[in-house]
Amino acid sequence: MRRTFTALLVALMLAGVASAQEFDWRQFEGEEIRFMMNQHPFTDFIEPLVPEFEELTGIDVTLESYPEDQFRQRRLLEVASGAPTLDGYMIMPGQVGAQYLGAGWVRHIDDFVENDSLTMPDLDLQDFFAGALSTFQSEEGLYGLPLQIESSLLFYREDLFEEAGLDGPPETLEELAEYAAALDSDEVAGFAMRGRGAAATSQIVNLLYSFGGEWLNEDGSSALASEESVAALEYYADLLRNYGPPGPTNLHWNEVMSLYAQGEVAMVFDANVFRSIVEDPEQAIDVVRENTRYAPLPAGPDGSVPAVLVWGLSINHASDSPEAAWYFIQWALSKENQVKALLAGVPAARESAWENEEFQATAPESWIEASRESFNRGQPNWNPPVVPVAEVRDAYGQAIVAALQGEPVEPALERAAEEMDQIVARTN
C-alpha cells in the first residue's frame, strides 16, 4: 500500500514537471559533449570544476585545449568539416565572428533562451556587460555567451601629474594631447601606445571610433579613408611623434608596457589586463607601482568609444547535442562561476561578479571603475568585421607606420582603403 502510494506520488510529480516545462538539470543525462578550448586562464579555471557539472547533470564533458594558434587552426578544421562530435568551442567574435557567422558555423541560441525548460531561471542575460553581450549579437540573434571582457585604459602616473600641476586624468583627447605636452621631458616621454603596424590597429581603433570613424561604410566598402579616420590617424601620429618615445614604429604591447614599467613614459594607453605588469615588483620600478592610476579612454569628437575584446562560448552548428552544450555554457557562465573566475584572475563578463567585495579588495579602485565604465560603453569590433581580418589589419598597419614616419596621412589611408577593398573582395 505504502509503496504504491510513493509510486503514485512520484508519477504525479513527474507529470507536474513535464506539464509545467520546468528547468531540469538532469534532462540530458547520459549525453556526451566535447568543447574545444583555447589554452587560456579561463580554461585553467573551469577544467577542475567540470566534475561538478557532470555530477549535477549526468552529462559527460570532454574539454580539449590547445595553445592559441593551434587552437584556432584545429577549430577551423573541425568546424568547417561539419563533424557532429564537436559540440562547442571558445570563440572571440572580434576575431572570427564575421567568418563564422558568414559560413554558418555557429548555432544561434535564441530558441534555447526563450525555452524555460532549457534555460536556467537565473541566467539573467542583463547581468552581462552590455559591451560583452553585444559582441554575440548578430542580425539573426544571439550566438553565444561572453566569458571574459577586456578593454584598453589610460595608465598614468599621479606623481608626475602633480609635478606638472595637472589635475586628474584627461577627459578629452584634446586634453590628452595637452597633458602629453606638459609631461614630456628629456627623461620621460609624455605618452605612448602601440605603433607596430598591424599590432597597433587594436589600439588605434579606439581613436577611430571616438573620432566617429568606422571600419566599413554602409555598403560594405572600406571606411578607412573617411574624414574621421584621417583625423584620428593624424591625431595619433602627432601625439606619438611629438611626445612619444623614440622609434614609435617599434612599439608592440610589451615595449609600451616595459617603457611604462621602467618609468620612461608618463602615460600609456593599452589593455587593462597589463595592470599585472605594472603591479609586479619584478617588472615595474617602485615609483611606477605606487603612483599608477587608471582612467577610461578620453572622449573624442564622437565621445569615448572604446573597443572591447571578448572571449565566449558558442555551440557548434553541427553538434548533435546542442541542448547539452547549452547546459554546459549556462553552468560555466553562471553568476556563481563568473565570480569564481574573476577571483581566479579571469576578467569576468558579468557585472554582478565585479561587485563582489572580495574581488574589489584585490584591485585598485580606479582600475575597477575605469574598466567597468569601458565594458558598458564598449564597441565589439576591435577588428574589422570581415573574413580576412589579419590582412586588413596589415593594410591599415602600413598606413599607421607611414603616418608615424611623417608621411602625409590622407594618401596613406586612401591606399589602405583601396587595399582593404581588394582584400575583402577576394574572399567574397
Add this chain to the structure above:
Amino acid sequence: MKRASDFFDRYAQWLFPLPALLAIAVLIVGPVLANFYISLHNWFIGLPPTFVGLDNFQEALADRRFWNGVRNTFYFTLLAVPIQLVLGLGIAVLFNREFPGKGLVRTIILLPMVATPVAIALIWALMFNPSLGVLNYFLESLGLPRSLWVANADLVIPSLVMVDVWEWTPMIALILLAALQGIPGEYYEAARIDGATGIQAFLHITLPSIRSAIVVALILRTVDALKTFDIIYVITGGGPGIASETLNVFAFKTGFQFFRAGYSASLLIFLMFLVLGVAILLNLARRGGK
C-alpha cells in the same frame, strides 16, 4: 637463401640508398609537388579552393610587396655574406696559429652558431630597444648619439645583418679553418726561404689553397641568407611597415596570417627558383675557376 643474397648483391647500389630515396620522396618531393599544386589555386584557408591557373604568379609580378620582398632579400644577403666571409677568414687565420687559451677562445666564438636562433633574436630585440636597450647605452657611454636601430626604416636591414653576422660568421670560420689546417707547412717554409713576405704567402699560398672551401662556405651561407626567417620575423616581423620584409617573411605572412595559401605557395616557388638560381651561378663560378 642463395637467391636472396644474389638479389641483394646485384641490386646493392639501388637497395642501400632506397631508404634515403624514400625519405626524400616523402619529405621533399611530395611537399614541393603539393606546393606547385596549391599555387595554381585561389585558396583562402577555410573556404573551398578554386583553380585559377597561373594567376597567382601574375599577381605576384604586379605586387609592389613582392618586389619589395625580392629587393630586401638581396639587400640582406649581399650585405651579410661578404662581411661574414671577410671576418670568418680573419678568424680562421687567427685560430690557425698557436696562442695561449686558444681552445677556450675558439669555443666561445662558436657559441652564437649553436644557440637557438629564436632565443638569440629575442635577446637582440631587447638590445635594439631605442629607450631601454643596451646598445644605445653603449653608444651613449662612448659619447655617441643614440640610434633607432630596427625602429628606423633605413637602419633596419643593416641592424639585422649585424645579428646575422654575429650568428653565422663562426660557421665560415669553422669551414675555412678546416681547410687551412690541410695546407702542408712545407709550402710556407719554401716561401720563406725564397724571401716571400707574410702577405705574399697569404695571397699566393693560403688563398689559392682554400679557394674551394671559400666557395663552399659562400654557397652555404648565401643559400641560407636568402632564406633567412627566424631573426627577421622575431625581431621586426618585417617592419617598420615592410622595410625589412624579405620574400620568405612575406610568404609566411601571406600563408599563415592572411590564410592565402595559393598566393603564398606561388611566392615560395619564386623564392625556390631564386635560391636555386643563385646556387647554380655560384657553383658554375667554382667550376669555371678550376
